[in-house]
Amino acid sequence: MGSSLSIAHELTAGRLFLFGLDHGSEIVASITALAESLEIEAGIVSGIGALKDAAIGYYDQEAHEYRTVEIDRPTEITGLCGNISIRDGTPFLHVHATLADSEGNVRGGHLSSGTVFAAEVYIRELVGRPPTRSHDPKTGLFLWRETD
Template sequence: MNYREVSGEREFVARLGHGADWRAEIESLADDEDVDAAWFVAMGAVRDAEVWFYDQTEKEYREVRFDEPLEVAACVGNVSLLDGERFAHTHAVLSRRSGQALAGHLDSATVFAGELYMRTFDEELVRERDEPTDLDLWL
């Protein structure tokens, strides 16, 4: 296990822009406030979504696209640096009108309504390729 203590005092709440991209809005807040490391939670609704599932055998992401209104029942993630850019690693549980749940790595989604809470860390988090998983993970 690789771990370290982090500290931070900055917290933000934000309303994501109607019609904007969900993950891009989070990254925009991080850019605007010079945040290199943070943890966030969010909820709301989207008009569509592209969710990724990581195939552990093939070591590649498989995308699934949903072109329908979905509730964002839960969204959690973190902000870190990936190739020198701020990256919002975002996972979400989405629900259909029927109540069926869909979940995975949220790559993109069009915001209908979204509310976000973010707590920053003073220490930056940097992602680099992890050989056993072939994923970009924290150092």
């Protein structure tokens, strides 16, 4: 049986950043803009806080497309984790979230968007040749691939 490891990037720890995102801002766009402005090409992202509304997704493996779930009420970000890599030559944020409502019901998935009520985000930059995303025909996703 072959290795389950398809690609490995050896990177070293770089700068650390803590951010408070602006009330009313769009969370995915804000984190992406921060990565671009700081020229972060690879990194680890985590965070906590609250959103006024959100859209999370689930990847339909048969149809090869994301299904979106709109959450039109306030939620707590009980977990936010993801990474930054390169897609189409620019920093790309891939982030998942678990969100809890006022009754403790939890929804989770790929975070497509969200309006910030209050959010604190941590980015750990990784230094070295960054992973680059390209289209994978087997899954329909943009996955990390080896580049020349």
